[in-house]
Amino acid sequence: MSLGGPEEQVLRAAIVETALAMNAQGINRGKSGNVSARLRHDDFEGFLVTPTGLPYDRTAPADIVPMTVAGKRYGDRLPSSEWRFHRDIYRTRADANAIVHTHAPFATTLACHGRSIPAFHYMVAVAGGRDIRCAGYATFGTQALSDHALAALESRRACLLAHHGMIAIGPSLETALALAIEVETLAEMYWRALALGEPENLSDTEMDVVLEKFATYGQPGEAQT
Numbered sequence: 285m286s287l288g289g290p291e292e293q294v295l296r297a298a299i300v301e302t303a304l305a306m307n308a309q310g311i312n313r314g315k316s317g318n319v320s321a322r323l324r325h326d327d328f329e330g331f332l333v334t335p336t337g338l339p340y341d342r343t344a345p346a347d348i349v350p351m352t353v354a355g356k357r358y359g360d361r362l363p364s365s366e367w368r369f370h371r372d373i374y375r376t377r378a379d380a381n382a383i384v385h386t387h388a389p390f391a392t393t394l395a396c397h398g399r400s401i402p403a404f405h406y407m408v409a410v411a412g413g414r415d416i417r418c419a420g421y422a423t424f425g426t427q428a429l430s431d432h433a434l435a436a437l438e439s440r441r442a443c444l445l446a447h448h449g450m451i452a453i454g455p456s457l458e459t460a461l462a463l464a465i466e467v468e469t470l471a472e473m474y475w476r477a478l479a480l481g482e483p484e485n486l487s488d489t490e491m492d493v494v495l496e497k498f499a500t501y502g503q504p505g506e507a508q509t
């Protein structure tokens with residue numbers, strides 16, 4: 285397969301930019317984590333994903349790996365070892381056009397305790413529900429991990445991965461990255477709040493009001509108040 289048309293070239297460059305931004309924003313370090321975006325053209329139904337084992341500052345748009353939703357890959361590079369959950373999210377979530385996976389320090393700290401983020405702060409609704417779930421542990425790169433992640437992402441746009449990291453999805457790379465940053469911010473605040481004891485959670489009724497407001501007033505990721 286060729287490198288694709290102009291739209292694919294733009295998407296490849298945007299994936300590299302997002303991966304670099306993930307580290308620059310402090311929500312990921314080194315080569316861990318990965319980024320993908322949905323790709324559809326002609327008879328191709330799949331996604332573009334960062335390659336495995338290549339530092340982001342040495343990753344060129346040409347290194348980004350195209351894969352079909354059937355799991356077939358193209359090009360010389362091997363895809364991220366986590367391509368299975370990227371594939372499965374694109375297969376099952378029509379609302380996902382981009383995925384950001386990071387080992388963000390605070391989100392991962394909570395995930396190492398298997399803790400979901402409860403409704404301790406109203407912005408938890410940014411991920412689409414009353415909490416941000418922590419998916420059960422499975423070895424990285426396995427179908428079992430993908431299955432756990434998909435379950436935790438049900439009716440949500442983000443989840444933690446036990447003893448591993450987090451996933452944020454969105455309609456675009458920008459929104460998925462913004463959500464990953466927000467989840468890490470919430471994880472840090474929750475971790476700090478826990479130093480004074482388990483904080484009281486907002487009620488389901490209040491969280492439903494917030495979710496309704498987010499649905500009514502623009503994109504949740506843009507909510508500022």
Ligand SMILES: [Zn+2]
Nearest residue numbers: 316317448449
């Ligand atoms: Zn990972």
